[in-house]
Amino acid sequence: MLSRGAAAALREILARKVALEFGGMSKSEESFMVGVSARDFLNYVKVERGFLYDDYAPDERAEAYVENLMEAKPLVLASMLDEWFMLWAVKWRQRVKLAAKGDVDEEYARRVEQAARPFADTPLFAEAKRFALGSLVKSGEVCFTDLLSDIVVKSTLYFMVSRGSSDEVRRALERNPVLILSEITKRVRSMAKFKGPLVALKLERVVFEDRGFWLA
Numbered sequence: 001m002l003s004r005g006a007a008a009a010l011r012e013i014l015a016r017k018v019a020l021e022f023g024g025m026s027k028s029e030e031s032f033m034v035g036v037s038a039r040d041f042l043n044y045v046k047v048e049r050g051f052l053y054d055d056y057a058p059d060e061r062a063e064a065y066v067e068n069l070m071e072a073k074p075l076v077l078a079s080m081l082d083e084w085f086m087l088w089a090v091k092w093r094q095r096v097k098l099a100a101k102g103d104v105d106e107e108y109a110r111r112v113e114q115a116a117r118p119f120a121d122t123p124l125f126a127e128a129k130r131f132a133l134g135s136l137v138k139s140g141e142v143c144f145t146d147l148l149s150d151i152v153v154k155s156t157l158y159f160m161v162s163r164g165s166s167d168e169v170r171r172a173l174e175r176n177p178v179l180i181l182s183e184i185t186k187r188v189r190s191m192a193k194f195k196g197p198l199v200a201l202k203l204e205r206v207v208f209e210d211r212g213f214w215l216a
Contacts, residue, residue, distance in 0.1 A: 001060065006067040007038075013081060014038055021089045036144060037088060042066065043145040044084055047137040052130060084142065091143035099200035115161040116154035124173055124180070128153045132184050139192040144199050151198075152191070156183045
């Protein structure tokens with residue numbers, strides 16, 4: 001993990017950027033955006049620096065890398081943050097919206113969660129989510145990366161389970177795990193081409209809309 005001081009310093013840097021770029025927010029809104037951006041930046045570092053598939057603690061390696069830059073090469077870190085944040089801010093405006101009545105199909109979300117639940121604690125799910133995260137970041141989707149990678153994997157499993165039982169899908173993926181990776185790749189490519197919102201914020205919690213074309 002980032003040390004307490006390094007984590008606070010990163011949040012302070014991001015808080016200034018968020019306030020300058022977006023402005024007019026409440027403290028709770030700003031804190032929420034800073035939290036999302038901090039996690040997204042570490043995910044970006046994890047992918048861009050090649051730590052994602054490191055067998056030894058990729059999260060910790062990304063955090064150690066950022067902390068080392070903070071101490072030894074602050075100008076390098078500042079340049080990296082500037083470049084990344086410009087894209088992140090564009091993606092926030094493009095991908096995130098406040099949910100209005102009818103935007104979020106709770107029943108659909110429930111069905112997706114139910115279909116994915118038998119796979120949730122398996123190595124397959126973890127690897128698929130890691131692959132989705134890398135694919136998203138490399139496609140320029142750098143905002144809400146944890147949430148979107150989770151959605152991509154769960155919606156892919158929902159798509160597969162809707163055409164066969166959970167046991168059938170599990171056996172098929174045990175024989176050929178590339179099946180899910182291929183489907184994830186298709187969905188991320190489609191997502192990157194889509195120009196509208198992908199994430200709806202509702203009552204201070206993040207949910208996803210049944211309007212993303214990649215869910216079917």
